[in-house]
Amino acid sequence: xNKTYDVVIVGAGVIGTSCAYxxxxxxxQVALVEKKDLARETSSHCDAVALIPDKMPGxxxxxxxxxxxxxxxxxxxLNYDFEFxxxxxxxxxxxxxxxxxxxxYANDLIAEGYAIDILNPEELLEKEPFLATxxxxxxxxxxxxxxxxxxxxxxxxxxxxxxxxxxYTHTTVTDIRRDADNNVVGVETDNGILKTNKVVNCCGVWAxxxxxxxxxxxxxxxxxxxxxxxxxxxxxxxxxxxEFGYMxxxxxxxxCERDPEVEKYNVAFTIEPSAGNNVLIGSSxxxxxxxxxxxxxIIRVIAKRAVRFFPILKNINCIxxxxxxxxxxxxxxPLITHVKEIPGYYIAAGHEGDGISMAPLxxxxxxxxxxxxxxxxxxxxxxxxxxx
Amino acid sequence: xxxxxxxxxxxxxxxLSAAIEAAEAGVKVVIVDANEKAxxxxxxxxxxxxxxxxxxxxxxxxxxxxxxxxxCEKLGVDIWLNSLVIGMYKDNVxxxxxxxxxxxxxxxxIQAKKIVIATGASENAVRFPGWTLPGVMGAGAAQTMANxxxxxxxxxxxxxxxxxxxxxxxxxxxxxGAEIVGIVEAQPKINGYAVHASKLTREGIPIxxxxxxxxxxxxxxxxxxxxxxxxxxxxxxxxxEITLDVDTIxxxxxxxxxxxxxxxxxxxxxxxxxxxxxxxxxxxxxETTTKDVYVxxxxxxxxxxxxxxxxGKVCGIAIAQALGYxxxxxxxxxxxxxxxxxxxxxxxxxxxxxTAAKERQLLEYKKVMEG
Numbered sequence: 001x002n003k004t005y006d007v008v009i010v011g012a013g014v015i016g017t018s019c020a021y022x023x024x025x026x027x028x029q030v031a032l033v034e035k036k037d038l039a040r041e042t043s044s045h046c047d048a049v050a051l052i053p054d055k056m057p058g059x060x061x062x063x064x065x066x067x068x069x070x071x072x073x074x075x076x077x078l079n080y081d082f083e084f085x086x087x088x089x090x091x092x093x094x095x096x097x098x099x100x101x102x103x104x105y106a107n108d109l110i111a112e113g114y115a116i117d118i119l120n121p122e123e124l125l126e127k128e129p130f131l132a133t134x135x136x137x138x139x140x141x142x143x144x145x146x147x148x149x150x151x152x153x154x155x156x157x158x159x160x161x162x163x164x165x166x167x168y169t170h171t172t173v174t175d176i177r178r179d180a181d182n183n184v185v186g187v188e189t190d191n192g193i194l195k196t197n198k199v200v201n202c203c204g205v206w207a208x209x210x211x212x213x214x215x216x217x218x219x220x221x222x223x224x225x226x227x228x229x230x231x232x233x234x235x236x237x238x239x240x241x242x243e244f245g246y247m248x249x250x251x252x253x254x255x256c257e258r259d260p261e262v263e264k265y266n267v268a269f270t271i272e273p274s275a276g277n278n279v280l281i282g283s284s285x286x287x288x289x290x291x292x293x294x295x296x297x298i299i300r301v302i303a304k305r306a307v308r309f310f311p312i313l314k315n316i317n318c319i320x321x322x323x324x325x326x327x328x329x330x331x332x333x334p335l336i337t338h339v340k341e342i343p344g345y346y347i348a349a350g351h352e353g354d355g356i357s358m359a360p361l362x363x364x365x366x367x368x369x370x371x372x373x374x375x376x377x378x379x380x381x382x383x384x385x386x387x388x
Numbered sequence: 389x390x391x392x393x394x395x396x397x398x399x400x401x402x403x404l405s406a407a408i409e410a411a412e413a414g415v416k417v418v419i420v421d422a423n424e425k426a427x428x429x430x431x432x433x434x435x436x437x438x439x440x441x442x443x444x445x446x447x448x449x450x451x452x453x454x455x456x457x458x459x460c461e462k463l464g465v466d467i468w469l470n471s472l473v474i475g476m477y478k479d480n481v482x483x484x485x486x487x488x489x490x491x492x493x494x495x496x497x498i499q500a501k502k503i504v505i506a507t508g509a510s511e512n513a514v515r516f517p518g519w520t521l522p523g524v525m526g527a528g529a530a531q532t533m534a535n536x537x538x539x540x541x542x543x544x545x546x547x548x549x550x551x552x553x554x555x556x557x558x559x560x561x562x563x564x565g566a567e568i569v570g571i572v573e574a575q576p577k578i579n580g581y582a583v584h585a586s587k588l589t590r591e592g593i594p595i596x597x598x599x600x601x602x603x604x605x606x607x608x609x610x611x612x613x614x615x616x617x618x619x620x621x622x623x624x625x626x627x628x629e630i631t632l633d634v635d636t637i638x639x640x641x642x643x644x645x646x647x648x649x650x651x652x653x654x655x656x657x658x659x660x661x662x663x664x665x666x667x668x669x670x671x672x673x674x675e676t677t678t679k680d681v682y683v684x685x686x687x688x689x690x691x692x693x694x695x696x697x698x699x700g701k702v703c704g705i706a707i708a709q710a711l712g713y714x715x716x717x718x719x720x721x722x723x724x725x726x727x728x729x730x731x732x733x734x735x736x737x738x739x740x741x742x743t744a745a746k747e748r749q750l751l752e753y754k755k756v757m758e759g
Binding site: 291293294295296300321354 | 474
């Protein structure tokens with residue numbers, strides 16, 4: 001395998017595969033190196049939505065919106081069906097306080113031009129008849145969409161493999177080679193050396209390991225999320241639904257009173273329908289190293305939360321559960337960046353729960369940076385130099 | 389959260405035997421079983437065991453089940469019925485959905501020092517157009533209905549598969565009053581013991597060797613089955629179709645180990661067609677690659693009730709030893725004897741393949757543990 005590439009990407013999750021796709025589209029010869037297999041970890045142990053109302057107004061929401069637009073293009077560009085669907089999303093408010101925050105929040109987003117409806121309790125029940133009847137209202141976002149996350153990874157690879165992309169699965173990167181001036185010159189693996197001047201670290205929660213190889217400290221921590229699957233039945237919900245408390249748990253600067261058990265695992269209710277009428281129910285956010293056990297205690301809290309919003313779920317079985325680790329970063333902003341101190345070393349990681357939705361844009365930005373083009377949006381907030 | 393020394397998942401021949409062996413040495417045992425009665429498949433085995441002259445020959449499966457249950461009761465083994473294990477978690481915690489009555493159920497958690505997976509096997513499906521119609525079912529399911537619940541699954545039955553399960557169940561359904569329209573076997577010759585087959589052919593039941601099912605049809609439930617000759621490449625020969633009036637199709641196409649628990653327990657699995665597919669590898673004590681998690685019976689590779697009993701005994705002895713209830717010398721001697729009986733049960737033509745497969749499991753365990 002001792003070959004030379006323009007770019008070597010480490011990590012074949014949704015970020016790595018998107019970078020690979022976008023780089024090959026720009027004419028680069030690319031190697032994608034993966035310790036396990038395509039979409040083997042976080043990208044297949046998650047849910048699958050691209051949302052706007054869970055993003056802060058400003059750059060976050062702009063990225064969410066840009067991602068959705070990019071998904072629409074990709075659906076036409078890629079031959080592989082990754083189950084793109086755009087049927088909007090609902091955010092539910094449990095208390096008057098939440099509704100107040102949500103209304104203000106929605107108005108900020110509406111002012112930025114996003115299509116969001118503020119719903120009263122009756123309108124909410126019209127949209128979703130099985131919802132609990134005591135909710136205070138909610139937000140409906142027209143643009144939100146969903147994809148099948150692992151199929152998206154396959155779609156990216158399928159489009160360019162053998163046409164500029166070589167994929168090395170079950171290959172572990174052991175070191176990043178640099179010359180005397182710290183320039184990247186190659187990637188060492190347990191299966192040989194790949195010569196290259198550019199390496200992109202797309203290892204998500206494992207990005208710090210690949211950072212250590214060049215002596216940098218990437219402050220990403222694994223944050224576990226558990227998801228439950230219901231038995232197939234009848235359509236319980238029509239769209240992706242989240243409790244607005246999701247926002248509260250995601251951004252620590254809004255304080256609400258919450259159930260201590262819910263607080264312990266940072267549980268916020270989400271539900272999404274599937275083609276087979278199984279629903280995916282989420283989710284928790286807790287720090288537990290790289291452990292991906294779907295613990296029974298977490299499952300119970302999520303189920304309890306789900307029944308609170310959809311009482312009908314009390315009578316429906318949970319048939320499966322799984323957990324994945326999300327690449328958490330303190331600032332809630334990913335790293336999509338060149339590392340100046342190590343010329344040729346790039347990072348695209350730290351998207352936490354937004355990796356699927358931000359993957360298309362991330363891949364595009366990395367490809368633009370490597371091609372030396374002006375990035376399609378301001379990348380300063382994603383720069384590694386923010387830690388200096 | 390409840391605590392126990394040894395938790396057995398599944399109260400069939402393997403699980404009951406593991407429990408008895410350990411409880412006799414003094415281990416406090418809890419058995420969790422999803423059904424309303426423990427005993428696994430034994431209580432539907434109304435026929436006399438034979439084939440192996442080792443032991444139990446001439447005894448009916450249901451009587452073995454009764455004997456094992458009585459011994460458990462005498463030894464104070466705590467059997468939880470209507471209790472479905474829904475997951476195995478960190479630190480040997482097992483979550484159990486306990487059915488209280490028709491509508492109420494409660495989630496319980498037990499932390500065990502040692503866990504035995506004795507979940508048995510599930511029936512393989514054969515897929516053909518119409519296979520989801522009411523009236524199409526596993527041969528084992530039909531046997532449970534007829535022999536355990538005393539409900540005849542249908543009046544005109546077509547059996548797919550001529551292994552011992554297919555033959556015995558056909559005979560029992562016939563005894564229970566059903567007409568066996570035929571037995572279909574894709575292979576060129578009958579798969580099970582000749583003694584079972586001849587009991588059926590004496591009754592005039594046709595066994596179609598070299599045939600397979602093409603499709604089933606019907607509105608409310610199956611009422612027709614089409615079978616046809618199989619070519620060497622497994623396609624069917626046009627023009628050889630036979631249409632049969634049936635109201636039930638039973639599928640006896642073999643079993644595969646139930647590995648949900650082993651998978652969840654991160655036990656290293658290996659695929660072996662002589663054991664029914666994927667199963668956890670284990671050591672001489674039946675412990676899997678996950679510490680404290682043991683496996684016995686069909687869950688460790690599909691065989692039969694007697695081997696399940698002996699594997700269960702090995703588990704029980706090993707666990708009693710590990711928990712300090714049995715001295716090493718005595719335990720090793722007992723395990724050796726059980727393995728000797730297992731070797732005896734695995735004699736003969738089919739046995740040689742199983743013996744080799746079980747050896748591969750032991751080897752794989754060693755390989756995995758030695759890294």
